[in-house]
Amino acid sequence: MREKIKTLLIGDKHTPTEISRILDVDRGTVYRVKKRLQTNMTLKHKRGGGRPNLLDNSIKYTATQFIKSDPETSVRKLTTRITKTKKLTVSKSTVHLTLQKLKYSKPFPVQIPLLSEKNRLFRIEWAQKNKFKLWCRAVFADEASFWLNRGKVRMWTKSGKKRSQKTTKHSPKIHIWAAFSSFGTFPLCIFRQNLDAQFFVKILEWHLLSQAEAFHGNRWFLVQDNDPKHRSKLAQQWISEKMPNNVFQWPSQSPDLNPIENLFGWLKNQVVKQHAKSLAELEKCIQTIWDSLTPEFLEPYWKSMKRRC
DSSP states (O other), X not given: OHHHHHHHXXXXXXXXXXXXXXXXXXXXXXXXXXXXXXXXXXXXXXXXXXXXXSSOHHHHHHHHHHHHHOTTXXXXXXXXXXXXXXXXXXXXXXXXXXXXXXXXXXXXXXXXOOOXXXXXXXXXXXXXXXXXXXXXXXXXXXEEEEESSOOSOOOOXXXXXXXXXXXXXXXXXXXXXXXXETTEEOOOEEEOSOOOHXXXXXXXXXXXXXXXXXXXXXXXXXXXXXXXTTTSHHHHHHHHHHOGGGBOOOOTTOGGGOTHXXXXXXHHHHHHTXXXXXXXXXXXXHHHHHHTOOHHHHHHHHXXXXXXX
């Protein structure tokens, strides 16, 4: 609006009363704009107005140093340290606002697998070696767990009212062994007991071998991480006897390389949406979703290995 008033004032073509009538604004507003133009010919606000910042640059620098030395510190602890160090009374809200202005936030850190320098170098070498591998012949396999209780969830509620969620102390859970390849999914194994080497061998025998041969003949290889159960003496002996030509070396500390982990993430999101009320419902839900997966849906997952390498 001030710019419009300025445009009409320049050249003295209109009086303040006329401008007030044309723009439907108070005449006093027009006079104030005219006075400011006569004084410095600008409509910008003068700098320096308002209450000065309580925290100067030295205090801001101190705060950033505290954060660098202890990234997990809370605003309350940071406020206390600033108060003691600088002999200054300051509120938590002031410190919090200052951190926001300094572009600081406090998200949850991304969880990444521990990777030693030795294994990091081997992983690079492994990736370069397998960059052009025929991943359409790979059978990606692993285990995952599903809890009946979804854990902490957010719910919309009106102010002053509380929502409650009934949960058990130790939420019941089930485990699955799953595998897929470019041809589709393998028979899903759902179980509730802890997985040991002996049971793992039975899974390979009942759910992996015959389906892999039906899909790929003998031109396939198994992709799984180096879990102790996978590397157990019993499992390695069975693999060397039953499928010696289908073994694929996997880099240590690299479970994130397997695209089935991404598929499990998607599967868990779909299962949560079903709101299963019992373990039987949970099992049925997982089985139904797994059986619905098509080779076309799975294609981006196994094809992603070229990017991972």
